[in-house]
Amino acid sequence: MNIDRDARLEKPVITANMTPLQWANTEKYWTLYKKESRISSESDRTTHSLTCCDQELRDQLFSIHDDIFEMNDVNMLKRIKNMAVKSESVIVAQVNLVRSRQNPEEPIRSYYARLKGQAVICVYTVTKK
Structure with a gap:
């Protein structure tokens, strides 16, 4: 698949109260976004994943996690998922x-x-x- 490099993908948006299916789709899109945007460094991935969150969710993450800027992107996504996805049995x-x-x-x-x-x-x- 050839993607025009001038036509950038929109950054995924993560909000509170996502369903598990919405989260799964967002994770897939996040993987595509990282690849197409050529986000390679750990700190860039962490920063970009945090900026995908809407303001309300980002404020919640800042309030709860004092160590948020020391996290790697894998841990960051786990924390974001924990806050964003409403659990379903x-x-x-x-x-x-x-x-x-x-x-x-x-x-x-x-x-x-x-x-x-x-x-x-x-x-x-x-x-x-």
């Missing part, structure tokens, strides 16, 4: 998956993407025979 996610139905006007690809996203949250694994 795996059982609740599994029940929601079982109850999922395709909406009348919903294209099959959208329905498939929604099911697959919900399955990721369910922490199912595939066993091979």
Whole structure:
């Protein structure tokens, strides 16, 4: 895939009360953003991940974590996730998956993407025979 280097990707936005699926998608986009923006140094990744947070979430992180500027990007993302994602029981996610139905006007690809996203949250694994 060729991406025009002049057409920069927008920085991902992390807000409070994200669902686990929203967080999973944001993590994937963050990986793409780091690669395409050529953010290579540890301190740059940490700074950029912090600036992805909206002001409210960033203020909460500053208030709670005194050591925030000494963290590496992996620990920073763990702390951000802990603050941003509203936790959901795996059982609740599994029940929601079982109850999922395709909406009348919903294209099959959208329905498939929604099911697959919900399955990721369910922490199912595939066993091979």
